[in-house]
Amino acid sequence: MGETSSDLGRETVLDLLSASRRLAAVVAVEEADEPVSSGELATMTVAAEHGRSPGRLGGRSASAVKSDLESDHLPQLVAHDVLRDAEGGYEAGSNLDSLLSVVDVTMDGRGGTPPLRTNERQPGDTGSPAVGGSGRDTDI
Template sequence: MATQNAESDIGGDLPPAVVEDLLSDDTRRRALAILEARDEPVVVEDLAAAVVAAQEGDPVSTVPASEREAMAEELFTDHLPKLMATDVVDYDSMLGAVELRTDDSARQG
């Protein structure tokens, strides 16, 4: 399951309590699993649509714009700051995209 892989990916240098906190939220777990599956930067609005679709068990194409926007706001205010502060994800403000931080990106940045 991608969530289990996401858990092992973020465990690196973080204390177990921090990893547990990061993975305690369903939305954050889903977002991490989606980022891991994509293995490339994802525009936050697209990530938001994918998270909503996963939560509801519906195709991404059926997610209403209002739900996509609400989830993007939640990601920006609640989840991405925590994931960026712990160096789990990288955010590219020029592209408005986020991706899982890898050992390679840690060495480059």
């Protein structure tokens, strides 16, 4: 079973936030009303990486991103109970809100930016906690 929020320490949080694809998946699941498939998460992630809405990809393939999510990012999020593998996709785990609260506090401390939302700000945008490098230099 995954870690509880009290077990989700600083190093784990920093590691989970070090990849914009993980952050994009967490934000997408948090905003969804039902489980989100890895294919849908890949489409949203590709859109975010290219600065477009998911409906305006113009033929870009999300298959490589889907493979990356399924082999690396989603298992890490599930292992720490940030996401849960549910029928038809992924849903919020018990640590999702804890992880996003760290993102919100970090962004708030950098100038009062509102909480990250997929329809407003994308991972990789200026001011995003997952911009560049490993993210380990982020003050949390």
